[in-house]
Amino acid sequence: MRALEKDRSGIVLTSLSKSFGVVQAVRAIDVNIAAGEIVALLGPNGAGKTTTIDMVLGLTRPDKGTVTLFGQSPSDAVKAGLVGGMLQTGSPPQYLNVRELITMVASLYPHALDVDEVLRLTGTTEIAKRSTVKLSGGQTQRVRFAIALVADPDLLVLDEPTASIDVEGRRDFWNVMRSVAAEGKTVIFATHYLEEADSYADRIILMARGRIVADGPPTEIKAKVGGRVIRATLVDVPVAELSQLPGVSNAERRGEGVTLSCGDSEASDKVLRELLARYPGARDLEVRGVGLEEAFLELTADDQDQADALRAGTDFNRGQELQ
Template sequence: MNQSPDAITIRRAVKEFRTGGSTFRAVDGIDLTIPRGEIVALLGPNGAGKTTALDMVVGLTNPSDGDVQVFGEAPRRAVRAGRVSAVLQSGGLLRDLSVRETVTLIASTFQDAMAVDEAMERANITAIAKRKVSKCSGGEQQRLRFALALLPDPDLLVLDEPTAGMDVTARAEFWKTMREDARAGRTVVFATHYLEEADSFAQRIVMMAGGHLVADGTTAEIRSTATGRRVQAFVDPNREPDAVAQLEAMPEVMAVTADAGRLVVTASDSDAVARALLTTIGARDLEITAGSMDDAFRLLTEGTER
């Protein structure tokens, strides 16, 4: 078995599709390395190239150029070995079978599958075991797909909008299970439109737009890079004009707003601004916060539609 230290290695990967006599480049020369045991959220607007990138990782499509490896080998080989499983948004379910029949059938295709009852319990679908797939809601079908993905006990889970259609309770249960898997050392890569899921669950965020990688870092780093940090403090209203002038003269300051002595400063270096506010300007009640993930998403991806 290949002992590559990295779960996913993508080098200069390009994926092009021919449509109507022209060529569309869905993924445009991306480089990405994901070590084993990381929890990575893949974010981006519709058409960013997220699903195409994940399809290459799980071997559903090959890059037009460049290279994609999973645990140091070709994605399809890693999938055949049971080291990779995926939870996709649609497809792959036989509507006339029951939930248990579906899990049992797929389990029979693996040499050393997880026990059917265990997979169903971890996916929180034991209560609907006898229900026909056709009678399951979208969220229940997604939980069923998750159970199927767990059967080979994979080293890498790739999730494309995994909680689509789930209610709040089901989403919370799903992420509880995923946290347990991650603590056990499994690598998890997921694409989602729920930014709060990426914010609360991912150790690392990779953002795509227009087929390119536009950001890669922790949640705090993504927020800081995109929006800076926000520093709020209060001064005597009579001193407000001088305080604003001093702040605007600082190279770290990106923007300042003031109202009745309340100062709100967006800055690339919040520590420098805090020192100035407390020691030079004489402000009080200082508070530092990062920009929101929604703000970062908009700023990093705006103007990238194709």
Template sequence: MPATAIKIAQQTAAALTDVTHRYESAKGTQTALRNFSLALKPGEVVALLGPNGAGKTTAIKLLLGLLTPTEGMARIFGDDPRNTRTRERIGTMLQVAKLPETLRCREFLTLFRSYYPNPLPLEPLIESTGLRDIQNKEFRQLSGGQKQRLLFALALCGNPDLIFLDEPTLGMDIETRHALWAQVRSLSARGKTVLLTTHYLEEADTLADRIVVMAEGSVIAQGTPTQIKSRVAGRKLRCVTAVPLDQLQRIEGVLKAEQLGSATTLTVGNAEDILRYLLAIDPTLHSLEVTSPNLEDAFLALTQRDTQGS
């Protein structure tokens, strides 16, 4: 490795460099990641966004050293992720279906804290992760959201500098989800680096400094939430109109027309021209809304373009 590459690797909290990862399955050789590079700067919150099978979890497992890349390199703080000293500096929340069912929340935390040289004090940890009321409950008695909270607390046990969260709010109710978001923001405020994967676009939008959109093992877009959103052209018009859908679709400047219940949604290039025309031909038009595309639109546009391209 050239000296400059070593220097860059040491300045990043976590990096995958030109990683291709293949594995054998019943269907033959599968490629989970293709020439994939990702670098997390210290203090950054990055969201990996992508449909199922895009390679998000594989990327995390490579960074954790749970998988070894077929080609390329995985580094944490410039070091091998399989190194125990490296692992002392990271916290992990993976998608876990089941923990030993008869251990209590408090016991899991006691066990995990003992792995680290400078763990967080137990009581404040229990308090801040919202486990106070359930600390003496066995795992089998917990609800889906409570299990996620426990797994999140386990990720924080060692007071890590770098935290991996794989679908952290899966199965959480809205209240718990917002509480976890607040926790991630406070981690970020304390200068911790966070990499999270999520299906919830709102989550990526609200938490991440940078979003990396993945599809089929490659990065198809990355940038701040605002930059990602701006990748989608045009705006959205929503209204209730008497003009039939096929006629709307033929109007020049209408990219897409959809009927949902009584309302029609048009994706348009120039909202003002279309509006003037529509209001002129349909005096009954009402319930009008004009919005900019949200992250969901951007995401759909990006991933659809990619699938069509391949």
């Protein structure tokens, strides 16, 4: 849209780094986001999502590396009104009602949307006359979204936008976000809800420990991190024995059932054959792909940082430099 006419380069992060004391919050990440993309930054707390977002918005100065938004510095893009943001913290100030607050924020932008239109879009029309301090968690979140949206920004940055909303509210929120983004806005949102990243983003950037450990469309991410799990009913075989089977990385027992984790489909096929050969009593066999949730937990497990980084590098990282 406006920004597209000026510059098609979208959002570019180049070897972006930031440390706080000894903590390396973001470690030399490179990201290219085309205008119009909807990108999820996915990762657990401490992955560096918020720090990255703060640098994109110009709120935090990078130690190294650069950020450009549509070919401009973050502060220039912000001044030009190209950016709308919903920060993790940022409760609306008191002594105003919702409509007054949105009107006040709208007045700061050169090409703001109509306030009534924004209220309607974000489902805040009914609470337009309510004081900002008398809102529920979900309502506050919608008002915060309205604040980000009223700028009619080319880039919409949302830091864990659904953190305090119930499931239904979340769905509503994302439906609005999608309809807004359909107008060609670039959207970057941080989340630790995997379903959200999966359902609403065109692309997932998985972050852990300040690095990008995976980057691609949700289906691709799933395929790449796709380990397999075998479930079976099998009595009288100790878990220790099962975990010795070639290809099994982990074995667990719950009552009569056992769960065997395997690296990939090749490994699981091998384990399956071996399992049936050794234990003819095994029944109710079930093989399935590891969900994004489990893959995510495995990838970002704290005590496996090095191993994860290495695996991430060899398996699914796109040219990410490793230490």
